Amino acid sequence: MSETEGAGKPKAIVVGHGQFSAGLVSAVGQICGLADKLVVLSNVGQTPQDIEATLRDQLARTGARVIFTDLPGGSATIAARRIARENPDIVLVSGVNLATLLDFVFSSADTPEEAARAAAERGKASLIVIERG
Amino acid sequence: MGIQLYRIDDRLIHGQVVVGWGQPHNIRFLVLVDDLVASSDWEKELYRMAVPPEMEIYFADVDAAIRDHARYASDPRPGILITGDIASMLRLVRGVKAIGSVNLGGIHHRAGRAEKVRYVFLTPDEEDQLRALEASGVEVTAQDVPSARARPLTEVLEGDFK
Numbered sequence: 001m002s003e004t005e006g007a008g009k010p011k012a013i014v015v016g017h018g019q020f021s022a023g024l025v026s027a028v029g030q031i032c033g034l035a036d037k038l039v040v041l042s043n044v045g046q047t048p049q050d051i052e053a054t055l056r057d058q059l060a061r062t063g064a065r066v067i068f069t070d071l072p073g074g075s076a077t078i079a080a081r082r083i084a085r086e087n088p089d090i091v092l093v094s095g096v097n098l099a100t101l102l103d104f105v106f107s108s109a110d111t112p113e114e115a116a117r118a119a120a121e122r123g124k125a126s127l128i129v130i131e132r133g
Numbered sequence: 134m135g136i137q138l139y140r141i142d143d144r145l146i147h148g149q150v151v152v153g154w155g156q157p158h159n160i161r162f163l164v165l166v167d168d169l170v171a172s173s174d175w176e177k178e179l180y181r182m183a184v185p186p187e188m189e190i191y192f193a194d195v196d197a198a199i200r201d202h203a204r205y206a207s208d209p210r211p212g213i214l215i216t217g218d219i220a221s222m223l224r225l226v227r228g229v230k231a232i233g234s235v236n237l238g239g240i241h242h243r244a245g246r247a248e249k250v251r252y253v254f255l256t257p258d259e260e261d262q263l264r265a266l267e268a269s270g271v272e273v274t275a276q277d278v279p280s281a282r283a284r285p286l287t288e289v290l291e292g293d294f295k
Binding site: 017045046047048049050070071072073074075077078081082085 | 143144145146147148151152175179180182183184185241242243251252
């Protein structure tokens, strides 16, 4: 995979606590070189209004239509839900993990919602207890 | 049991509350005291969906929280009461007269506020409101998560640490 194959507009925003999203997106870059498909945001030090405004700004700037968040009850998820409520074309996925993002950045689905749903299923399937032996 | 923590946090329900405090203290109910949220079905639904299934959430404006405080305080389950701003907590404390301590969990930057702790920014008016809280016999400390040290209000207002 060459670096230029990943070039292009971001497809999603990844937002969460601390350095969660930076770490995940860094891992995507290391594995497949497609980190530029994702925008990194953190809720650190931000009011709920700040988080919402930053998300709105990034959605407008990048054209991304998918938001991945970490915790269903986190402040970033609540801010994203406010935006998704007004914008039916925005897709919100909480509980994101690395397998979810890897599936998403490679997706060739027709719509952001299809890509996000398939990625979420892949992410769920990756969370397993490895049996001994 | 009843209310284990009275917290001022402008994010209201979020990860630090639900997980950071909720899990180690086995919290089973939350009381979200906010006049705006209490008046909006959409806002209530938004926060209800942020709470894990093992927790119950109650919504109240400040007047209703004063009226129903005895019920929250005598609940056999451990709970957390949250306001989004200092003024609401001050009204509650004055109305209830049975609150011994208040936790500053998150008051973030906005125009006119100065940094006191990494997660507490205050206007001069808000500083006065906190002094008024303490003058009414309430212990006020800043502590974002249970593993952090609870910083007394005098130390917070000095703002000479980060």
